[in-house]
Amino acid sequence: MELTRDLTLGVYLPGKTALHCLDPRTKIAGASGLILLLILTNNYAAYASFAAFTLVLILAAKIPLRFALKGLRPMLPFLAIMWVFQFLLQKPPGSKVIFSYWIFSATDAGLHIGTLMSIRVLLLFLVITILTLTTSTVELTDGAEALLRPLQKIGVPAQELALTMVIALRFVPTLAEEAEKIIKAQTARGVDFNRGNFIRRTFKLFPVLLPLFINAFKRADELITAMESRCYTGGAGRTKMKSLRMGKSDYFAWGIFAAFTVVQVFLMLKIGRPY
């Protein structure tokens, strides 16, 4: 029983590939740009081209493909449920009804919407995974902070936001490890998490979630004390040991991103949505 084995989100895979060495600002902005493209994408061809691009990124970063795909597995049940809901409840005007019963009506458009949305979520997850696998936590904070800094003028607490984001990412593996220990402690007292129907399994989560939440609050409290004891007072006046610098490879990456955007927008406009 190992929860952390299949965990890919929030894990950093050290390496020296071109993707690892890019400026974190480029990577964060690039990932955000890709996510924006994903949200706008409306047809299968554009998604196929996006998936191909993601695959190239994974190979370029020397991330074992199986490892990257394994991280998607825990999401499949949720996607399946979402897909069923989209299929049965979406009923845009002008769509063809396949069958209907009570408040449910299955339409061809619902089928497409559900499928496109599932692909979108999977690719979104992959993009974020690539970002965190190739960027260390320190780089992520620095990058996010630098990108948010212009917004400070209108009162956005850039440094605090960046810190919050990084702490959240940093604690994903820690919490998973802890959940694993708790699951084991409860398994040792006779809870079989792999048995029983959906409702029974849901109830079995209580002995896991309660200690997990309590410990998470405790951990947060300890973290605050640790930060305050090292005189953390917020972002004002802090300096960096490593300052960020854009290089040739960053401009090259921007070029690739721009070209890819043109291709995607072309595919979206040319083909259009399938329903």
Next chain:
Amino acid sequence: MPIEIEHLNHTYKEGTPFARQVLFDINLKIDDGEFIGLIGPSQAGKTTLGQYLNALFIPRSGRVLIDGRDTADRKTDLVQIRFEVGYVFQNPEHQLFKTTVGEDIAFGPTRQRCTPEEVRERVREAMLLVGLDEETFYQRDIFALSGGQKRRAAIAGVLACRPRVLILDGITAGLDPRGRKEILDVVERLHREREMTVIFISHSMDDVARLVERIVVMDRGRIIDDGPAREVLARVNRLKQIGLEPPQVIEIMQRLREKGFAVPAGILNVDEALSEIVKALGRPGVKESWN
């Protein structure tokens, strides 16, 4: 209920870029009623090995037989095995989740589908065994307990399942001397009075020396020594090599011998050491007990 382990290997995060082998060809046989200390420095693989003993890990390489039942066999009832081999984890906060002590201890027996009367009876018995007074603690809020009391409540929660083998993983870590002594007394009583097989995982040699009959020493995923406690502890230098502090008693007796005092080797507890030192000094009348 003998436990047999044959050629067991374990790799964490198998099939990922982070794969790391932590157990190498482990062979171990544990007989009924043994009191074993499983010791070794951090990262030696003690906890991983312990989790194979009650089927929390299922072997992918090698075999684990519990009372003749192979844990990798699909027909084996793993839940039943986990009730028979109780496992108490280091951090009681990973186990305790109900509001009151009584409710939490009752969780295991309730899962075993005991009748309410039976559950009540088992909770009473378990609380008695770990020395938590029922009157005072049954309704007590879990969060109002001290560190030592939480540990005892966690042990009681496992004992209420009526295991025949008990694995205690680092249960004295982080306790003050008094809490430590209270816990160790409980463990000793369980072994003596209930004739339970106890596997005590620890890196504190002082705890182990006081209690156990047999010691298994692990280092970097391998068993490097296994035998009667006295013999293993006598190989002090070997233990020092892998970074374990030998028990203070042994250290003191060894130094006394080096200084030319006539004290015997192989002394494991403070009382014995005291009487030997008194004998060596030739001064009768010194208070012959210490606690």
